[in-house]
Amino acid sequence: MAETPHLYLIDGSGYIFRAYHALPPMTRPDGTPVGAVFGFSNMLFKLIQDLADGEKPSHLAVIFDAARKTFRSEIYPEYKAHRPPAPEDLVPQFSIIRDAVKAFGVPAIEMEGYEADDIIATYAKQAADKGFKVTIVSSDKDLMQLVNEQVTMFDSMKNKRIDYTGVVEKFGVGPDRVVDVQSLCGDSVDNVPGVPGIGIKTAAQLITEYGDLDTLLERAGEIKQPKRRETLLENADKARMSRELVRLVNDAPVPFGLDDLTVREPEPGPLLAFIDEQSFRSLKVKVQHHYAGFLDDSPTVDPVSEAVTVEKATYSCITEMADLEAWIVRIMAAGQVTVDTETTSLDVMQADLVGISLSIVPGEACYIPVGHTGDGDGMFAERPHQLDKAEVLKRLKPVLEDPSILKIGQNLKYDISIFARQGIDVAPIDDTMLMSYALESGLHGHGMDELSGLHLDHTPISFKDVAGTGKSQVTFDKVTLEKATDYAAEDADITGRLWRILKPRLASEQVMGVYERLERPLVPVLSAMEREGIRVDVPALKSLSNEFAASIQKLDEEIQKLAGRPFNVQSPKQLGEILFEDMGLKGGKKSSKTGAWGTGADVLEALAAEGHTLPEKVLEYRQFAKLKSTYTDSLVNDVNPETGRIHTSYHLASTTTGRLSSNDPNLQNIPIRSEEGRKIRRAFIAEKGCKLLSADYSQIELRILAHIADIPALKKAFADGIDIHAMTASEVFGTPIEGMDPMVRRQAKAINFGIIYGISAFGLARQLGIERSDAQKYIEAYFERFPGIRAYMDNTIAAAKESGYVTTLFGRKCHIAALRDKNPMHRAFGERAAINAPIQGTAADVIRRAMIRMPQALVDAGLTDVKMLLQVHDELVFEAPEARVDAAIPVIRTVMEGAAAPAIELSVPLDVDVGSGDNWEEAH
DNA sequence: TAAGTCACG
DNA sequence: GACGTACGTGACTTAT
Structure with missing residues (x-):
C-alpha cells in the first residue's frame, strides 16, 4: 500500500x-x-x-x-x-x-x-x-x-x-475562525484596518461567543459594553472589507x-556549479556530503602568501551581537575557523570560561570576552561591557558542532573540555600541536610559543605580559579587555598560520596517517577520560599520611643518632658528607659534573648490604617520605571539590616515542612495586555499586620486538603461551624450564628488558649486580641464540643515522637528535634510544588504537555506563557497574587484543589480562 | 632554575 | 685510551 x-x-x-x-x-x-x-x-x-x-x-x-x-x-x-x-x-x-x-x-x-x-x-x-x-x-x-x-x-x-x-494558542479560535478574528483585530504590519480598539483577545472572545463574523455584526447591538458596541456598529464595513483582505x-x-x-533529486552538477558561483564553501561541503555520501571535513589549505605579518595584524574585541553574527556568517562561508579559549585556570575541571578568540584568515582575529570581571572587587575597575556568556555560547554552539566546519586549535583537548563542560561537543577538529608532533617529535617541543618562533619567526605576547608574574599574577578574568584582546586574538591568529604551514606537510612527509588515525581521534577520548576522573578514598589516604609521618619521625631520630650530629636526611649533599666524610665509608663516588657524593638507592643498598645500618634507615626514610609527599599528602589536595574525584591531564605530545604522559597529578606512576606503596593504590576505588576493571597487555614490548626483529623462537614461544623469561633463561643459560631457579629466571628477565632498552654490558651488570664480563657473556649468548636481534639493532641504527629518525610499525616518526651529536657518548645514547623507540612507540600506537575504538565498542555492546578512566602505557582502567563487569571484560579484551589490526597483521598474538575489584590494587 | 632522587611502564 | 652508559616519563626536595 x-x-x-x-x-x-x-x-x-x-x-x-x-x-x-x-x-x-x-x-x-x-x-x-x-x-x-x-x-x-x-x-x-x-x-x-x-x-x-x-x-x-x-x-x-x-x-x-x-x-x-x-x-x-x-x-x-x-x-x-x-x-x-x-x-x-x-x-x-x-x-x-x-x-x-x-x-x-x-x-x-x-x-x-x-x-x-x-x-x-x-x-x-x-x-x-x-x-x-x-x-x-x-x-x-x-x-x-x-x-x-x-x-x-x-x-x-x-x-x-x-x-x-x-x-488556537495564537488566535484563541480554531483555524476555521481565524479569518473572522483577523477581520476584527486587523494587522498593522499588512495595514489591514480591522475594528479599532479590538485586539486578538477581544476578537477571539467575540467570535467564540457569536459563532462567526456575520452573526456578530448582525447582533452587534446586543453587546453590553457600550464602547465596544458602538465601534463594532460603526466599523462593520471595515471588518467585512478586512475579511476580503485577509481571506486567502x-x-x-x-x-x-x-x-x-513531485520531488526529484537535484542534478549535482548544476547545483554545485551554482554554489561555486556564490562561493559558498561550507555549503558545498555539506551538499557533497548529502548527495554523494562524501565528506571532506578538511578543506584544502589556501596558500596565504600575501598574509600580513603578525605585527601588522588587526585584532578586534567583540562586544555586540551583530559583530558576532558577522563572524559566524564568515565562518560558515569559510568552512573553517581557528578557536582558542581563555579561562581562569590551567586545570580544565576548575577553569571558568573568560573569553573566546576566533580567526579565519591570517592577520585577522577577534576576541569575545564573556567573563571579565575587572579587578574583581569593583574598587578600581568595573566589570567591562561584554556579551552575555550564555548568548554567545548559544550562537557559537551550532558552528562548533557543525560537521562541515573545521575547528582548528593548538592543544584543542583543553578547549574541547572547556566547551564540553558548557554542553558543546566541538567537532571536527585539527590540532597544530599534534601536527607538529606527528611531523617532528623528538626535535623540539610543540607548545605554541615555540612553534611560533620556529615557523613564523615571531615571539607571541607572553602570558606573563598580560597577567603578571609571581605573587602579583592575576587570573585572566582580571585582565583588561585591551590587553586580553591583543593576547588572545594573537594566539588564534598564530595558530591559524601554523595550521596553514603544518597541514600540507602531513601528506608530503608521510605522517598524515599517524595524525589522522593515532593523534586526532584520541583527543575527544582523552578529554572524556580526564573529565570522568577517578574516585579515591580520602580518609584512607589521610590515615596513611599519619602512618607514614610516624615512621618518618622515628627513622629520622634513629638516623640522627647514628650520624652523631644533626643533619637534614632529605639533603643528598649533607647525607653524602655524613656517609663518606664523617663516617669515612668507602665505595662513594663524586659526580663528575657537580662533585657531589652520589647517594642514590643503588649506592645506599650496596652500603646496607655491607652491614651499615644508617644507609638502610635512610632508604626506609626515603621510601616513606616519597610516598607521603608525592602521594598521600598531595592526592588529597587533588580531589576536585565538585566531582569528588581526581582528574589527571594527559599530554599527547610530550614524549619522543608516542607514549602519553600524565600530570597534575601524574596517575601513571602510582606505587605498586612495594607493599607500602600498594596501600596507596588501594585508595583508588570504584564508585558505589561499581567495580574497577584493569586490563593490561602482557609483555607487549617483547612481543612487538619478536614481530619487528622477526625472531622465530620468540614468536613461537608467544604463540604457545610459554613463560617468555623462563624460555630466554633456558636458551641463554641452557637450564630446563621445568623447575627453574627463580634467580635464573630473574636474570633472564633483566636481559629481556635490557634488549628492549638497547643493551650494554655495563648496564646489565649494574642492574644484576654482576661482573661486567659476565654480563657481556650473557649478551653474547643471547645474540647467538637469537641472531635476528643483532641484525635488527644494526639495521635500525644504520637507518636512523641516515634519516635522523626511526619509525613505528604504524608509521610514527621518532626523531633522535642525539644520533648526530658530535659527542660520542651522546651518540651512543642516541643509538640506544633508536633501538628502543620503535618498540616502545609501536606499543604506544597499539594502545592508542584500542583507546580510540573503545568508547564506540562499549556503546555498540550496550555498555554505555562503562567508563574508561585511565591509561598507564600498557594498561587501561575502567569503572563499571557491578552488573556490567562480566559483559564488559570480553569487549575490552577483544578491542585491545585486536588493536593492531587491520593496519598491521602481527605475527605474535597480543594477550590482555583483565581483572576487577573494589580498588585498583585488587583489579590487578 | 638545576640537580638529585624515586615513583611508574 | 678514557669516558660514562640500559628506554620513556613527572613530582618533590634541596641548593643555588
Whole structure:
C-alpha cells in the first residue's frame, strides 16, 4: 500500500526576509551581495536534509510573491502600503534566490496578481481534496487559516510544527475562525484596518461567543459594553472589507498541476556549479556530503602568501551581537575557523570560561570576552561591557558542532573540555600541536610559543605580559579587555598560520596517517577520560599520611643518632658528607659534573648490604617520605571539590616515542612495586555499586620486538603461551624450564628488558649486580641464540643515522637528535634510544588504537555506563557497574587484543589480562 | 632554575 | 685510551 502523498509548500518570501534579517551582509568576490542567498540556501538545504531524515515529502514547491500589486490593492489601496521598499542590497538577491531553488531541483512558483499565500492556499486545497497530507513551511500567521486535519504548518527556524492546537494558542479560535478574528483585530504590519480598539483577545472572545463574523455584526447591538458596541456598529464595513483582505484565495489559476511538484533529486552538477558561483564553501561541503555520501571535513589549505605579518595584524574585541553574527556568517562561508579559549585556570575541571578568540584568515582575529570581571572587587575597575556568556555560547554552539566546519586549535583537548563542560561537543577538529608532533617529535617541543618562533619567526605576547608574574599574577578574568584582546586574538591568529604551514606537510612527509588515525581521534577520548576522573578514598589516604609521618619521625631520630650530629636526611649533599666524610665509608663516588657524593638507592643498598645500618634507615626514610609527599599528602589536595574525584591531564605530545604522559597529578606512576606503596593504590576505588576493571597487555614490548626483529623462537614461544623469561633463561643459560631457579629466571628477565632498552654490558651488570664480563657473556649468548636481534639493532641504527629518525610499525616518526651529536657518548645514547623507540612507540600506537575504538565498542555492546578512566602505557582502567563487569571484560579484551589490526597483521598474538575489584590494587 | 632522587611502564 | 652508559616519563626536595 502506497503511503499518503505529502506536499510541502515553502513560503519563499518569508524565508527570504528571515534569511536577510538573521544574517549580516556578505558579498561574493565580485561584489554581489549574497547574504540572504546564503541564508536562504542553507535554510532550504537544512530543510531538505531534515525532511530526508524524517517525513519524506512526495511533493515540494517554494512559493514566492510576484509583485506588490494584487487584487487586494484594488479592494483597499492602503493594503501593505506602509511597507518600506526592500533594502537596496536585498533587491538583486531575489532572482539569485529563485535560481537557488531551481538549482536544488525544486519548483519555484509565483503568479502576477496573487500573493504567495494565495498560491499556497490553492495548492493546499487541491492536495487536501485529493487526500494528501500538506505541510506549509512558514511561520506567517496569515497562513494559519489553512490548517486542518490534513494541513499543518512548520516553523523551520524554531523547528516547531503548528497544528490546530498551535493555531488556537495564537488566535484563541480554531483555524476555521481565524479569518473572522483577523477581520476584527486587523494587522498593522499588512495595514489591514480591522475594528479599532479590538485586539486578538477581544476578537477571539467575540467570535467564540457569536459563532462567526456575520452573526456578530448582525447582533452587534446586543453587546453590553457600550464602547465596544458602538465601534463594532460603526466599523462593520471595515471588518467585512478586512475579511476580503485577509481571506486567502484558494482557487488561483496556478500554472502547475500537483504532479509537477513531485520531488526529484537535484542534478549535482548544476547545483554545485551554482554554489561555486556564490562561493559558498561550507555549503558545498555539506551538499557533497548529502548527495554523494562524501565528506571532506578538511578543506584544502589556501596558500596565504600575501598574509600580513603578525605585527601588522588587526585584532578586534567583540562586544555586540551583530559583530558576532558577522563572524559566524564568515565562518560558515569559510568552512573553517581557528578557536582558542581563555579561562581562569590551567586545570580544565576548575577553569571558568573568560573569553573566546576566533580567526579565519591570517592577520585577522577577534576576541569575545564573556567573563571579565575587572579587578574583581569593583574598587578600581568595573566589570567591562561584554556579551552575555550564555548568548554567545548559544550562537557559537551550532558552528562548533557543525560537521562541515573545521575547528582548528593548538592543544584543542583543553578547549574541547572547556566547551564540553558548557554542553558543546566541538567537532571536527585539527590540532597544530599534534601536527607538529606527528611531523617532528623528538626535535623540539610543540607548545605554541615555540612553534611560533620556529615557523613564523615571531615571539607571541607572553602570558606573563598580560597577567603578571609571581605573587602579583592575576587570573585572566582580571585582565583588561585591551590587553586580553591583543593576547588572545594573537594566539588564534598564530595558530591559524601554523595550521596553514603544518597541514600540507602531513601528506608530503608521510605522517598524515599517524595524525589522522593515532593523534586526532584520541583527543575527544582523552578529554572524556580526564573529565570522568577517578574516585579515591580520602580518609584512607589521610590515615596513611599519619602512618607514614610516624615512621618518618622515628627513622629520622634513629638516623640522627647514628650520624652523631644533626643533619637534614632529605639533603643528598649533607647525607653524602655524613656517609663518606664523617663516617669515612668507602665505595662513594663524586659526580663528575657537580662533585657531589652520589647517594642514590643503588649506592645506599650496596652500603646496607655491607652491614651499615644508617644507609638502610635512610632508604626506609626515603621510601616513606616519597610516598607521603608525592602521594598521600598531595592526592588529597587533588580531589576536585565538585566531582569528588581526581582528574589527571594527559599530554599527547610530550614524549619522543608516542607514549602519553600524565600530570597534575601524574596517575601513571602510582606505587605498586612495594607493599607500602600498594596501600596507596588501594585508595583508588570504584564508585558505589561499581567495580574497577584493569586490563593490561602482557609483555607487549617483547612481543612487538619478536614481530619487528622477526625472531622465530620468540614468536613461537608467544604463540604457545610459554613463560617468555623462563624460555630466554633456558636458551641463554641452557637450564630446563621445568623447575627453574627463580634467580635464573630473574636474570633472564633483566636481559629481556635490557634488549628492549638497547643493551650494554655495563648496564646489565649494574642492574644484576654482576661482573661486567659476565654480563657481556650473557649478551653474547643471547645474540647467538637469537641472531635476528643483532641484525635488527644494526639495521635500525644504520637507518636512523641516515634519516635522523626511526619509525613505528604504524608509521610514527621518532626523531633522535642525539644520533648526530658530535659527542660520542651522546651518540651512543642516541643509538640506544633508536633501538628502543620503535618498540616502545609501536606499543604506544597499539594502545592508542584500542583507546580510540573503545568508547564506540562499549556503546555498540550496550555498555554505555562503562567508563574508561585511565591509561598507564600498557594498561587501561575502567569503572563499571557491578552488573556490567562480566559483559564488559570480553569487549575490552577483544578491542585491545585486536588493536593492531587491520593496519598491521602481527605475527605474535597480543594477550590482555583483565581483572576487577573494589580498588585498583585488587583489579590487578 | 638545576640537580638529585624515586615513583611508574 | 678514557669516558660514562640500559628506554620513556613527572613530582618533590634541596641548593643555588
